[in-house]
Every structure is written in C-alpha cells, then in structure tokens.
Amino acid sequence: MTQLGFDSLLLAAADENNRRNLDRETAHLPGTMEEAIPFYRLLIRQHHAAMLAADVETAMHLRREAGLLARRLNNGEPGILAGEDAPGNVLARGTASAPGAVPLWGQEGAFDIEVNGVRVRIEIDGMFGIGSSFGYWPGFAAHAVDYLRPFISETGYRSFLGIHADPTPGLLPDTFAQKIVAAHIKGELKGKLLAIEPRYRKHTHFLRPGILPSLVRRDPRRPVARFFERVRARTRQRRCCPRGRGQRSSNSFRLL
Numbered sequence: 001m002t003q004l005g006f007d008s009l010l011l012a013a014a015d016e017n018n019r020r021n022l023d024r025e026t027a028h029l030p031g032t033m034e035e036a037i038p039f040y041r042l043l044i045r046q047h048h049a050a051m052l053a054a055d056v057e058t059a060m061h062l063r064r065e066a067g068l069l070a071r072r073l074n075n076g077e078p079g080i081l082a083g084e085d086a087p088g089n090v091l092a093r094g095t096a097s098a099p100g101a102v103p104l105w106g107q108e109g110a111f112d113i114e115v116n117g118v119r120v121r122i123e124i125d126g127m128f129g130i131g132s133s134f135g136y137w138p139g140f141a142a143h144a145v146d147y148l149r150p151f152i153s154e155t156g157y158r159s160f161l162g163i164h165a166d167p168t169p170g171l172l173p174d175t176f177a178q179k180i181v182a183a184h185i186k187g188e189l190k191g192k193l194l195a196i197e198p199r200y201r202k203h204t205h206f207l208r209p210g211i212l213p214s215l216v217r218r219d220p221r222r223p224v225a226r227f228f229e230r231v232r233a234r235t236r237q238r239r240c241c242p243r244g245r246g247q248r249s250s251n252s253f254r255l256l
Helices: 003-025 033-052 056-073 087-094 173-186 211-218 223-240
Strands: 109-115 118-124 140-144 157-160
Touching: 003 056, 033 056, 033 087, 056 087, 109 173, 118 173, 140 173, 157 173
Parallel strands: none
Antiparallel strands: 109 118, 118 140, 140 157
C-alpha cells in the first residue's frame, strides 16, 4: 500500500469516528424537520427563560443544543446556514416571531422601537446568529423607518455585533435594543443624529414609513418588493463581513 493510500484510510477512519461521535451526541434530538420545529420552539422558550434569569451557562448550553439539532438535520455536515434551505435557516424561519411582534430571546424577529424621537426597525438574531456560540448578547441590525429624517448612521443602516455588556436579569429584547441604540447615540454620536445621505434614499423616498414589510409580504413579485429583497440580501452579506460607514461591529455598553 502506498503512503497516499494509507493516508486516505486514516482520513476515512477519522471521518467515521467523527460521524459516530456526532450520532451519539445528537441521539436524543429529533431527526426530521417535522419533529424538529416544535422541539426548537421549546428550546427557544427555555432559552428565553434563561436569558431573563441572566443564566449564562444555561443559555449557552441551549444554543449548543440548537447547533447540534441543525447538524443532525444536515446529516452531520457543518453547513447548517449554507443556504435558504439549510436546516438552521429553515428552523429559524419556521419559528420566527410574527412581523412587528417583539420576539423571545433566541427567536428571530423584526420590530420597531423609538429612541430619542427616532423610529428604528430592529432585526434581531436568534440562536443561529453571528457570534451566538461564544457571545452572550445577540446581534441585531438597525434600519431607518423614515429615510428623510436623521438617523444613527448616514446609510440608514447600522449593525450591532459583538455586544459586550454584563448579563442583566429581566431584560427583554426590545428594551435591550433601545438601551444599545441610546448608548450608541450618546457615546459614539455625541448625542447628534446624522442625515441619511441622498444616495441611500434612492428607491425609498416614495415609500411611507413602515410600508416595506407589508408590501413584501403581500406580493413579493412586485418590482419594489423584489428590489428590497435584494437590499436585504446584501445587508445580510454585510453583517457577515461588516465594512464601511454605519457598519461597525465591535460594541461595549452598560445596560444598567
């Protein structure tokens, strides 16, 4: 047997051992998406309770369980968020909060808040969000509701990732987002809001504040709806690799 053939056998054996280890580690978890959706809802409720109690250990354990669930549904492969039909994305979509409703901790959702007279649309990550496996607080994106009014960035968009703050009991996601945005305005912006640059107002000036989500839900075939779906796709890409103004991703805050 050649060295190349021997190396191949070693790699195959290592892969088989990893698969068996994962099977043992995930044996208690559902193996089909039909069973996984209600199970994941239960994980979200448990995670929400842990976050309200500021129980860091339990919250992080439940996130690891969510990751293992998605791996099991993905036949042991790591790409649980590799595409729209990847298990992590299917689980997140299937358990997301209703549009406009404040989600539970660990549940994806979009809702509006008001800070210093500014309306902000928040899209908050769930248990599969960027950095959720090692950071306690979830990341979120902040979008302008009215592009003709001053905002917290010149682009009408700002991501908050890698948030550093002490665990705080009793804090709900909407209050959390309000506190983070308010701290950003007070600290980084020195209390002064920014005019959204004209180039970022393109295709938005003719829309009433708040029309986008309902418009897209009613008829995703409309040209405007398709345009904003492309904007959202680019936004998700930016959140993975933040760059440019309005997209800084390292944040330290005090929540009390």
